[in-house]
Amino acid sequence: MRSLPKDIRRTLIPLSDTAAAVAARLAEQVPGLPAPDTPPFLTALAAAVSDVSGLDVRPADCDTSRLPEHLHVHLVVVADDGTVIDAGDDLAAIVARQAGTARAAVEAAVAPDGFAERHDIVRWDDVGALDRVIETEAPGGHVVRGYPTLLDKGDRVALRVVDNPGLQERAMRGGVRRLLLMAAAPTPAKVARALDGPAQLAVAAAGFAVNDLVAECIEAAVDAILARSDLPWDAPAFSRIERSVSADAAQLAADALAEAADVLAAAGRVNRRLLGLGADAARPTVADAAAHLERLVAPGFVRRAGTTRLPDVHRYVRGIEHRLDHLAGEIARDQRRMAEVRPLERAYAEAVARLDRVSDDVRAVAWLLEEYRVSVFAAPLGVHTPVSPKRIRDAFAAA
Numbered sequence: 001m002r003s004l005p006k007d008i009r010r011t012l013i014p015l016s017d018t019a020a021a022v023a024a025r026l027a028e029q030v031p032g033l034p035a036p037d038t039p040p041f042l043t044a045l046a047a048a049v050s051d052v053s054g055l056d057v058r059p060a061d062c063d064t065s066r067l068p069e070h071l072h073v074h075l076v077v078v079a080d081d082g083t084v085i086d087a088g089d090d091l092a093a094i095v096a097r098q099a100g101t102a103r104a105a106v107e108a109a110v111a112p113d114g115f116a117e118r119h120d121i122v123r124w125d126d127v128g129a130l131d132r133v134i135e136t137e138a139p140g141g142h143v144v145r146g147y148p149t150l151l152d153k154g155d156r157v158a159l160r161v162v163d164n165p166g167l168q169e170r171a172m173r174g175g176v177r178r179l180l181l182m183a184a185a186p187t188p189a190k191v192a193r194a195l196d197g198p199a200q201l202a203v204a205a206a207g208f209a210v211n212d213l214v215a216e217c218i219e220a221a222v223d224a225i226l227a228r229s230d231l232p233w234d235a236p237a238f239s240r241i242e243r244s245v246s247a248d249a250a251q252l253a254a255d256a257l258a259e260a261a262d263v264l265a266a267a268g269r270v271n272r273r274l275l276g277l278g279a280d281a282a283r284p285t286v287a288d289a290a291a292h293l294e295r296l297v298a299p300g301f302v303r304r305a306g307t308t309r310l311p312d313v314h315r316y317v318r319g320i321e322h323r324l325d326h327l328a329g330e331i332a333r334d335q336r337r338m339a340e341v342r343p344l345e346r347a348y349a350e351a352v353a354r355l356d357r358v359s360d361d362v363r364a365v366a367w368l369l370e371e372y373r374v375s376v377f378a379a380p381l382g383v384h385t386p387v388s389p390k391r392i393r394d395a396f397a398a399a
Contacts, residue, residue, distance in 0.1 A: 002071065003062040012053055021052045060397030092356045121150070121157040124179055129234040150175025172231050180222050184242045186250035188214045194254035199261035206264040206297065213260055216302040221252035224307040252307055259310045260302050266317040267297045273324045281331050288338055289320050292373070309367065312384065316370050319378035337376045344389055345369055348396065361399035368392050
């Protein structure tokens, strides 16, 4: 409760009674050990305070930095014999440090049940069917759960066991994608036919190798098809997705390649405009626009955006072009707009740098920031979702 702002805490007096009611509500929501679908603690706390008080309390209102040191959680990891293995205040950091040890322990526990890692898989027939979870009873009656998954190794796939279902799913997606690319992806030559002469010149002028861009587009197409259905865990499920890749991936990849070439052509126009802006007063705008363009079309941009987001990237680059087209006589206003956008982007970048893993929800905030740039600098191009600084902060707090 002390993590809440003063204006909220004042309405919760007497705090001890409110805290007791909130604790009871939390106990109703999570009566035992947390489950995989249990909401994050601050989300559950905000909901419980809202229920008890009638106020609109959000997770972002709970700032744990307001808590005194003795109220922070201190963690100690011990072995069965009491030996201290690790300690600290940052659970994510401890988990990261002990990940290898935990995985090795899970692998050793499930090995007697017949699970064996492999590193030479090149087709699904090498896999057969995968269990979603392997359970075994360790000494003392403790149940150990291992989660088999496929891991992309570039020219092959490995079968591994990991210690949590979230990591299992993330790795599995990459492993399945690799098997689909090896089994059913279209040939690069077939996809490359989507590029006409001017498009090939735009790609080359941007410093991209056509073959690399084609490979990205094929991967993005396979990802798009894979996203249509649940991950496969047996041969029939994989075969259904494989047939879809055989039928649809070539056209999806060709469309992505044509869109990527349009993105790079627009980026070329922006670069030429930036080279023509030499006035001292325009330097902050030129630096900001150049850095923005580099983020948008850095190598790997097709893979990062995917086939769904690629048209958005095109619109964002055209947004920079619109901004520069309307810069004459408006440099001061442009830099005031920069002052609206850049603090949000810096805060996001700093927060992401502190994360051990960037989730899909956190990545979604980056797309909101791009939409916000369009709304500020190129509003006539339109945004695809309502966006504001408050909405961006709330989305990041909930991610």
